[in-house]
Amino acid sequence: MSKRARTIAAVSLERSARAAWGAGLGTRPARARRAVYGRELRLACEELGATFIKLGQLASVRPDAFPPEVIFELEKLRDRVPEVPAGQVRSRLASELGAPPESLFATFDPEPIATASIAQVHQATLSSDYRTVSGKTLRAGTRLAVKVIRPGVETSIDADVALARRLVKLAERVPRLARLRPAGLLGELEASLRAELDLRNEARFAERFARDFADDDLVVVPRVVWRHTTRRVLTTEYVEGWRLSDLGEAQRAGIDARTLASHGAEVFMRQVLVFGRYHADLHPANLLVTPDGRICYLDFGITGRTTPGQRFAIAQVLAATAYFDAERALRYSRELGLEVPASEERQVRAEVAGLMRRHLADPERSDVRGFALGFLAMLADRRIAVPEGYGLLIKALVTVEGVARALYPDIDVVASAQPFATRLIAEQLARPERLRERVPAALGAALRELLA
Numbered sequence: 001m002s003k004r005a006r007t008i009a010a011v012s013l014e015r016s017a018r019a020a021w022g023a024g025l026g027t028r029p030a031r032a033r034r035a036v037y038g039r040e041l042r043l044a045c046e047e048l049g050a051t052f053i054k055l056g057q058l059a060s061v062r063p064d065a066f067p068p069e070v071i072f073e074l075e076k077l078r079d080r081v082p083e084v085p086a087g088q089v090r091s092r093l094a095s096e097l098g099a100p101p102e103s104l105f106a107t108f109d110p111e112p113i114a115t116a117s118i119a120q121v122h123q124a125t126l127s128s129d130y131r132t133v134s135g136k137t138l139r140a141g142t143r144l145a146v147k148v149i150r151p152g153v154e155t156s157i158d159a160d161v162a163l164a165r166r167l168v169k170l171a172e173r174v175p176r177l178a179r180l181r182p183a184g185l186l187g188e189l190e191a192s193l194r195a196e197l198d199l200r201n202e203a204r205f206a207e208r209f210a211r212d213f214a215d216d217d218l219v220v221v222p223r224v225v226w227r228h229t230t231r232r233v234l235t236t237e238y239v240e241g242w243r244l245s246d247l248g249e250a251q252r253a254g255i256d257a258r259t260l261a262s263h264g265a266e267v268f269m270r271q272v273l274v275f276g277r278y279h280a281d282l283h284p285a286n287l288l289v290t291p292d293g294r295i296c297y298l299d300f301g302i303t304g305r306t307t308p309g310q311r312f313a314i315a316q317v318l319a320a321t322a323y324f325d326a327e328r329a330l331r332y333s334r335e336l337g338l339e340v341p342a343s344e345e346r347q348v349r350a351e352v353a354g355l356m357r358r359h360l361a362d363p364e365r366s367d368v369r370g371f372a373l374g375f376l377a378m379l380a381d382r383r384i385a386v387p388e389g390y391g392l393l394i395k396a397l398v399t400v401e402g403v404a405r406a407l408y409p410d411i412d413v414v415a416s417a418q419p420f421a422t423r424l425i426a427e428q429l430a431r432p433e434r435l436r437e438r439v440p441a442a443l444g445a446a447l448r449e450l451l452a
Helices: 003-022 030-048 050-059 068-074 086-097 153-171 182-197 199-212 244-252 257-275 308-322 326-335 342-359 368-381 388-407 413-429 432-451
Strands: 105-108 119-126 143-149 233-237 277-279 287-289 295-297 303-305
Touching: 003 030, 003 153, 030 050, 030 068, 030 368, 050 068, 050 153, 050 182, 068 368, 086 143, 086 233, 105 143, 153 182, 182 199, 199 233, 199 257, 199 277, 244 257, 244 287, 244 388, 257 277, 257 287, 257 295, 257 308, 257 388, 257 413, 303 388, 308 326, 308 413, 326 342, 342 368, 368 388, 388 413
Parallel strands: none
Antiparallel strands: 105 119, 119 143, 143 233, 277 303, 287 295
16 A cells, blocks of 8 residues: 555544544434534545545535535635646746747746636746737736646546545445545546646636626636636736725725625526626636726636526526525425425425525625525435535635625625516526417416406
8 A cells, every 4th residue: 555545544443433432433414524524624635635625625616526525624624735836837838839938928926816726827028929819908917817727636636646545446335435426526627627737728718708797897817818828828918906805905995895795696597697607706706896896807717507497497596596486486496406305395495495594684784604504404404405506506605705895795695686587587588489389387377267
């Protein structure tokens, strides 16, 4: 057994034992046990390094596969990796782009401005004018952000995933763990991880996002410099701005945080309900508030999609949530793949109604995160499967609320969604095909009234 394999096995055994002890050897309530398991899983990922940190981060947007106490613990994972030496970055740029950085850019800073488990980012300046896909020209001297996949990371991931597969085979022998389909789940997370390793995927989504919001004066997306972009290098314009943790300075500079918070919530609704593709990893590090009062969206590595039918059902669920209609919310959730057994439907509806009253009824204390955590925990308690896209959407909505409240603490995201969802439902119902579907039912209802 290799030294790395022994390390992974030792950490896994130690954290499993700690989790079992913290869970009272199975005697504590289910939600308390899940919280303990989530914490130990996060700590294990942090101990095991880059590959496991990234797998944990990907797992944190999968409420369909992990209970809520686990996913909200895994979202705390942060990369703690040393920077790649300048010589290795220089070699990677030369091999990917065909020339060393001093030949490609007017300037290139060997000191990274951000480091993560998969890539790190450097500043550079454009050596000559470049016309972007949108038709706008970036002038020579424009500041750039150059994202470079860490040399050797693919090999490290291959080795760690191979070892993880061996652990998964052991996990499949435990009936309680086997229910989670660990082999299939690891395969899905690995596929997501490998998609992130191809930075062209991120570049393409960024371009589509920019086109979707080209008419929105409050949204900015860094433009891609395709001539300096490959599978392992992504070059975009550099955008100045404040992180959400530095908003005090932004507000002192005159930024209207409340307007940006409300607009950010609407931007998310447009992504989900109009365009059918959305940024699914909107944590504070992936957003900037610019000096001219706009929202800059970064890092499109994790995304979600919705079909036209799903968009209508999602709008109905959002509207039902805004109006505290548990029956309607569950009815349209069924169209999104949520299957509640008939024997449990009444109890589930009552619990959802209670969660709505507790977390959403008071506008001054509206808490989407609390509602979502309670809802997902209730489904986990009852072992009701959460569809993948449905779970990703819930997690994304919770994240958007967190971001919006970082901008403006008093915002009510559900109230922000209400007019948008209502308008979309009205537009959908007015479409000829929807009218044709509803005419027979409407005529039948009218005849019943006349003949009563």
